[in-house]
Amino acid sequence: MPKRKDIAIIGYGETKVTLRGGRSSYDLAGEVFAQIVEQTGIDPKIIDGMSIAETMSETSNPFWGVYMSEMLGLPLAWMQLNGLGGASGIGGIARAAAAIRDGLCETVLVLASDAQSSSKPTEQGAQRYEFMYPVGLRGPVGAFGLLSQRYRHQYGLDERALAKLAVTQRSHALMNPNACDKLRVPLTEEEYLNSKYVSEPLRMLDSVMVCDGANGVLVTSTENAKKLGAKKMIHPIGYGEMTNFKCNEPLADSTVSGFTVAGPKALKQAGMTTKDVRMIMPYDDFLIALIITLEDIGFCPKGKGAEFVLNTDLSYKGTLPLNTSGGQISAGQPGLAGGGLNLVEGVRQMFGEAGERQVSDPRNCMVTGIGAIPYGRNWAVSNVLILEQS
Amino acid sequence: MSEAAKKPELKPEAKKIPRPLPRVNAYMDTKPFWAAAKNGKLVIQYCKDTGKPQFFPRPVSLANGKRNLEWREVSGRGTVYSFTNTYSAWPGHEDRVPYLVALVELDEGVRILCNLLNVRNEDVKIGMPVKVCWEKLSDDINYPGFEPA
Numbered sequence: 001m002p003k004r005k006d007i008a009i010i011g012y013g014e015t016k017v018t019l020r021g022g023r024s025s026y027d028l029a030g031e032v033f034a035q036i037v038e039q040t041g042i043d044p045k046i047i048d049g050m051s052i053a054e055t056m057s058e059t060s061n062p063f064w065g066v067y068m069s070e071m072l073g074l075p076l077a078w079m080q081l082n083g084l085g086g087a088s089g090i091g092g093i094a095r096a097a098a099a100i101r102d103g104l105c106e107t108v109l110v111l112a113s114d115a116q117s118s119s120k121p122t123e124q125g126a127q128r129y130e131f132m133y134p135v136g137l138r139g140p141v142g143a144f145g146l147l148s149q150r151y152r153h154q155y156g157l158d159e160r161a162l163a164k165l166a167v168t169q170r171s172h173a174l175m176n177p178n179a180c181d182k183l184r185v186p187l188t189e190e191e192y193l194n195s196k197y198v199s200e201p202l203r204m205l206d207s208v209m210v211c212d213g214a215n216g217v218l219v220t221s222t223e224n225a226k227k228l229g230a231k232k233m234i235h236p237i238g239y240g241e242m243t244n245f246k247c248n249e250p251l252a253d254s255t256v257s258g259f260t261v262a263g264p265k266a267l268k269q270a271g272m273t274t275k276d277v278r279m280i281m282p283y284d285d286f287l288i289a290l291i292i293t294l295e296d297i298g299f300c301p302k303g304k305g306a307e308f309v310l311n312t313d314l315s316y317k318g319t320l321p322l323n324t325s326g327g328q329i330s331a332g333q334p335g336l337a338g339g340g341l342n343l344v345e346g347v348r349q350m351f352g353e354a355g356e357r358q359v360s361d362p363r364n365c366m367v368t369g370i371g372a373i374p375y376g377r378n379w380a381v382s383n384v385l386i387l388e389q390s
Numbered sequence: 391m392s393e394a395a396k397k398p399e400l401k402p403e404a405k406k407i408p409r410p411l412p413r414v415n416a417y418m419d420t421k422p423f424w425a426a427a428k429n430g431k432l433v434i435q436y437c438k439d440t441g442k443p444q445f446f447p448r449p450v451s452l453a454n455g456k457r458n459l460e461w462r463e464v465s466g467r468g469t470v471y472s473f474t475n476t477y478s479a480w481p482g483h484e485d486r487v488p489y490l491v492a493l494v495e496l497d498e499g500v501r502i503l504c505n506l507l508n509v510r511n512e513d514v515k516i517g518m519p520v521k522v523c524w525e526k527l528s529d530d531i532n533y534p535g536f537e538p539a
Contacts, residue, residue, distance in 0.1 A: 129413040130420060131446045134533050135505055136409070136483035137491045138476050145474030146493055153472070153516040199491075200475040200511070248452040250444060250500045254472070254493075375446055376493050376501050 003271045005390065007097040008225040008233040011040035011218040012347040014340075017180040017332035020117045021212045025057050026071050028214035029113035033072050036109070036218050042228060047218070049078040049105030051096040053088035053112035056335045057119035057212075068111070078105035085371025086283050087241070088112060089215070089339035090385035094239045096219045106224055113214030114335025127375060138199050141207055143373045144286040145199030151255045151288060152201065155303030161310050162287045163189035165322075166205055166329070168314050169284070173326025175316075175357040180211050180332030187330075206287045206329075213334025215344045222390075234350045237364075238270030238386035244374060245382065256296065258382030259368070263297030266366075266384040274299045277386075278363050279321040279349060281342040283370040284329050289379070290322075293368055297384065316357040324349060324357050339369040346387055364388045405484040411527055418449050422461040427532040432522050433461040434500060445500040466522030467539060468496040475511040494520055494536045508537040 013035030015028050037044050052065045061067060065081040078099050082088035089112050096108035137143065151157060170187040173179040187205070195205035225233050242258030267273060274297065282293045291305035299320075300308035314322040325331055325345040328338045346365040348354050364387060371381035414424050426433040435444050437451035438458045450457055473492035476483075483489065490506035492514075506514060507523055519539040524532040 126417050127446045129410070129416045131412070132503060133410040133480065133482075134412050134527065135491055135503055136476060136480040136486065136489060137503060138478050138480050141478060142474055142476060142480070142491055145476070146472045146491070149474055150472035150493075150516070196477070197475070198478040200477065200488075202474070250442075250452070251495065376503055 003237050003269060005235040005237060005388070006222050007100060007219060007236055008222045008230065009093070009217050009219055009236065009347055009387070010225050010228070010230040010233050011036045012216065012344050012351070013039065014178055014215040014344045015213050016178045017211045017213040017334050017341070019180055019182055019209065019211050019332065021115070022118050023115060023212065025055055025113040025115045025214070026068065028115060028212065029068060029111055029216070030072065032111065032113065032214045032216045033109065036216060040218060040230065042218070044074065046228070047074055047107050047109050048076060049096060049099060049108035050074060050076050051080045051082060051092035051108050051110045053092060053336055053340070054081060054083040055114040055337070056116040056122050057114050059122050074109070076105070078108070084243070084369065084381045084383070085336055086285065086339040087369030087371035087381040087383045088336065089343040090239070090367050090369045091241060091383055093217065093219055093236055093385060094241065097236060100219070100221050107218065107220040109216060110219055111214070111216040112337035112340040114337040115212040116335030117211050132375070140285060140373050141199045141202060144206070144288060145202040147254060147378050148201050148288045151292070154255055157291075158306040158310065159193060160189070161291065161306035162206065163192040164309055165287050165290055165314070166192040169323050169327040169330040172316060172324050172357055173330035175355070176325040176331055179326045179330065180209070183209065183326070183330050183332055202286065208285050208328045208333035208338070211332035211334050213332070213341070214337055215334070215340035217344065217347055232351045234347065234387050234389055236385055237388045238266040238268070238272070239384065240265030240269070241381070241383040243381045247374065247377065252377065254377050255292065256302070257292055257378045259293050259296035259384065262382045262384045266386050267298070270386040270388070272364075272386065276364070277320065277366045278361065279324065279346070279359050280366045281323055281346040282368045283339055283342055284323060284327040285333065285338070285370060287329065289370060292378070316359050321359045324354060324359060339371070343367050343385070350387060350389060403479060403484050405482070407482045409482045409486070409527070411531055412533065418447060420447050423447060424531065426461070426463065427524065427534060428530065430524055430532065431463050432466045432534055433463050434496075434498070435459050436462045443498050443500050445502050464496055464498045468494045468520055468536070470506070470514060470516050470518045470520060471495040471501055472516060473506060473514050490514065492536065502534070505535040506537070507535040
C-alpha cells in the first residue's frame, strides 16, 4: 500500500503511571477520555468508534469494550477489542484506520487502560499448566533470560550498551511528570551493572515494573479532522505487524523477531529508510528487546545492536531520540496499556508538547509494539507504526 | 561466569503454594505423553504425512494443518539451546531457587522447555550434550528434566 495521509491523529491523553494506585481501569480510562475531549475541544458525540486494548485487570469480563462504551457514554457504530498485549496500542490505530477507510465509522477513540498492579493475577491457560508451570520459568522475566543468554552466545553483548539504555531512559523519566514516582530517581551505569539477577543473565534493572495507568489517542479521517477544525494533527503513514513469527518452524533462531518483517514493511509503506527516522519510541519490556528491535528493523546489522547503541546519541537532544518519556522501564508499565505509553509520547513530541524534553524538528516518529510471551521463542507480536507531520 | 558469581543475588521468597503439578489433558489429549513418562519414556508428536516432529503437543500438525498425528518415542538426547538461572521464582518454586530453566534442542529437531538437573549454573554451556532424566512429582507424574550426557 502506498503512503497516504488520509488518516489523522488529532488528540491524545495519558494518566500518571502509579504502582498499586487502586483506581479501576474504567476510572483511569475516563481520565484519558476527558483529557482528549478537553484538549481537542470536540463534542464527544462525534466519536462513533472505539478500538480498545485487552487488559490484565478486566480480562475476566468478555464484554470489557462494550462496558467501556457504556461507562463513557459513547454509542458506537464500530467497536474493536485488541488482544495483542503491548502491541494493542499501535495495532489499535491500524485497525481504526482500516475501519474509517471502509466507512464503518468516522472518529475512533483508541484506548488502553489497565490497573494490573492493583488486580489479582490472571490465567492464560492453554499449554502452560502442563508444559510451563511445572518447570518454573518465571514468566516474561524467564523468557527474556533465555533470550538474553542465547543472544549473548551468538553475538556477544557489551553490557555497557544495556547500561547506557537504562541510564538514557531514566534521565528521560526524570523529566516526565507522568512517570511512576518510585522510578523518578537518578540511575548510574554502575547501579545498572550491579543490579541483582532475576533470571540470569537478566537483571532487575533490565525489566519493567508492572503498574497501573491509561492512555489513548483520537483518530479520524484527515478530511474530517479539517472539518472539525482540529488544532493539531499528525498522520500514520506506515504500519507493519507480525504475530507468532515462524511459530511453525520448531528450530527457528530465537534471536530473530517478527520485526524483520514488520519493520521493513512499515518503512516501505512510509517511503522511508531507517536513516530518515527522526525519533523512535520502541516497546521496552526488557532492555535486550530494544537491541533486537533496532537490529531487526534494520537500524544496524544483526548482532551489532550494542555497538549501534553505544555509537548513537539516544537522548532527547540526540540524533535518534529514544523513549523520551522514560519508556516503560523507567516510567513504569501500565499493564497491557504499556504499549500506549511509547505511542502517546511519540504523539506528544510531534505535537510539540513534550516540555523540557521536547525533541527539535519532530518531523516523524517510529513507534513499536511487542505483545505476549510464546513457548520457547522471543515474543508473540511485533508491530511498527510510523507517524509523520502534515 | 566468575564475574557473574560476584554479583548480588535475590533472596528466595517464602513458598505460598506447592510446586505446580501438570494438569493432564487441560487443553487437549496429552495422556499418551504422561503414560509414557510414567514408564521413563519421552514421546513427542509426529505428523504422519510429513514426518515432522513438534513440541509442545498441538491439536493439529504444524506442517500441514491436519490431524494425522501420532506419538513416537524419541532418544531423549539433545543439546542446550539456551538456559537461565532463576532467582525470582514462579509461584510454587520458591524453595528451588536458584534453579536452571533451559530450552533443550532434541536430536529429533524440536525444542523443549525444561529444568537442567544435576549440574551447576557455572558448568552449563550452550551446545552442551544432555539427556533426559525424570523427576517424580507424584505417584502418577514423572516430569522430564535434562542432565549432562
